[in-house]
Amino acid sequence: MKAICTIPVLAVVALAIVAVTPVVGRARAAEGGHKSETMKSAVSMNAGEMTWVPAPPDLPKGGQMAVLHGDPSKSAPFTVRFKMPGGYKIPPHWHSKDEQLTIISGTLTLHMGDTMDAPATQLAAGGYHFLPGKMHHAAEGKGETIVQIDGMGPFDIHYLNPADNPNPAGEAAKK
Secondary structure, three states: OOOOEEOOOHHHHHHHHHHHHHHHHHHHHHHOOOOOOOOOOOOOOOHHHOOOEEOOOOOOOOOEEEEEEOOOOOOOEEEEEEEEOOOOEEEEEEOOOOEEEEEEEEEEEEEEOOOOOOOEEEEEOOOEEEEOOOOOEEEEEEEEEEEEEEEEOOOEEEEOOHHHOOOHHHHHHHO
16 A cells, blocks of 8 residues: 655744745835735745755655745645755655756756666756656755755655655554
8 A cells, every 4th residue: 555645844834934924025015015915925035045944754854845935735836945965865756746846956866666776867956857746756866955846735745665654653643
């Protein structure tokens, strides 16, 4: 049976909202006033303004995430940056929805298939990859690697082998 893991990103999202609020406030002030919270707002930030937090527990330890736009736990568009240390590996898995990956720095190796030995593509900084939903793959970083992920939430991860899930408590709670 395949493991199904919805990443609990509430803590990540809360920290990102705190980090983005001053930027959105400055943009609104520049526009000449307060807008309704139901209206979309522009979001701008430089790399030094991003708030990095530990990756959600359904991803291997050592990864960090910064939410740039949206809420990955909601059914809406989102953009996150994912930072992985050198040698970081995400075992074979799939996601319910399409993802667009842009390599910001480092090198990302994507293994397209059911194992870490599956045919691989290496993407360097500036590289791009469109990943259709439900496509089996695995990933690893060579050196510190930062990947931007754009997609439609909610973001989830489904490990092919339940033993690969680094969050067994989360898996047990779903049963």
